[in-house]
Every structure is written in C-alpha cells, then in structure tokens.
Amino acid sequence: QVQLVESGGGLVQPGGSLRLSCAASGRTVGSDTMGWFRQAAGKAREFVAAISWSRGATFYADSVKGRFTISRDSAKNTVYLQMNSLKPEDTAVYYCAADPEGGSSWPHTFVQGYAYWGQGTQVTVSS
Numbered sequence: 788q789v790q791l792v793e794s795g796g797g798l799v800q801p802g803g804s805l806r807l808s809c810a811a812s813g814r815t816v817g818s819d820t821m822g823w824f825r826q827a828a829g830k831a832r833e834f835v836a837a838i839s840w841s842r843g844a845t846f847y848a849d850s851v852k853g854r855f856t857i858s859r860d861s862a863k864n865t866v867y868l869q870m871n872s873l874k875p876e877d878t879a880v881y882y883c884a885a886d887p888e889g890g891s892s893w894p895h896t897f898v899q900g901y902a903y904w905g906q907g908t909q910v911t912v913s914s
Contacts, residue, residue, distance in 0.1 A: 789813045789903040791883045796908030799873055803912070807868040809883030809905060814864065816841075817888030818903075820895055821866045823857060825879035825910075832882065834896040836868060846895060851877075873912045880907040 795807040809821065822837040836857040837846045845857050856869040866883065884901035893900035 789818060789885050791885060791903055791905035793881065793883045793905040793908040796881060796910045798911045798913065800914055801874060801912055803873050804869070804871045805873065805910060806870065807881055807883075807908060807910070809866040809868075811864045811866065811883075811885060814885060815888055817890075818885050819890070820886040820900075821859065822884045822886075822895060822901060823866075823868045823881060824884060824898060825877075825881045826907075827876075827879040830879075832898050834898075835881070837895045838866060848896070870910070873910075875912050878910060878912050880909050882907045 790812045792810045793807060795805060799805050819840050820837055823835040824832050825835050826832040834848050835851055836855055838857045838859055840859060854872045859866045883905040885903040886900055887902035891900040
C-alpha cells in the first residue's frame with residue numbers, strides 16, 4: 788500500500804513561484820514512476836510532469852515545459868514540483884501519483900497509468 792501526501796499549494800500572483808511536495812510511503816522498487824497531474828474546475832485531470840525514481844528521467848507537458856521542474860529526493864521518498872512563471876491558467880488542484888508495482892501498459896502521461904493518488908493541493912494563480 789502506497790500513501791501519497793501533497794503539500795505546498797496556495798495563492799500566488801501571476802509570474803510567481805511555488806514548490807509542491809509529495810511525500811511517499813509504502814512504495815517498493817516495483818513502483819518506479821511518480822507523476823504530477825492537475826485538475827481545474829470543470830475540466831478533466833491532465834498530466835503535468837513525471838519522473839523515474841531509478842533513472843531520474845523527467846517528462847513534461849508542453850504547457851509547463853521550461854517553467855516547471857520535477858525532481859526527487861530518494862533519501863526522503865519525496866517528489867517535488869517547482870513551478871515558476873505561474874499563469875492564471877495554472878490554477879487547479881494538483882495531484883501526486885505513483886504507478887503500480889510491475890509498471891503499467893499505459894503511457895506515463897495518462898491517468899490510467901497510475902494506481903495511487905494523493906489527496907490534492909490547491910494552487911491558485913491570481914492578482
């Protein structure tokens with residue numbers, strides 16, 4: 788059983804920065820990919836970024852590439868999402884996710900590729 792807890796959300800001005808954290812517990816080496824997704828009001832949950840625990844390889848949605856950075860601290864079992872140059876359209880609930888043990892046949896950009904989800908943290912970008 789994997790438990791994920793997000794933190795770090797809040798209200799920021801356009802152009803500002805915020806860092807989200809996702810503390811993971813109970814994971815095994817069979818679960819190698821961690822992702823960040825977001826869901827705006829009335830919208831579907833969408834992929835933001837993903838990272839491999841073992842290799843550190845990163846992946847980003849085009850909408851956040853160059854502005855957001857995903858990273859991990861293996862010693863702390865924590866994944867981070869550094870968000871810079873925030874825009875109002877970044878406003879959403881942000882969720883941390885982990886893929887299932889044994890991996891998934893779904894691409895890492897699909898919600899179906901993940902078995903475990905955090906409770907979400909609200910990010911609001913407004914002046």
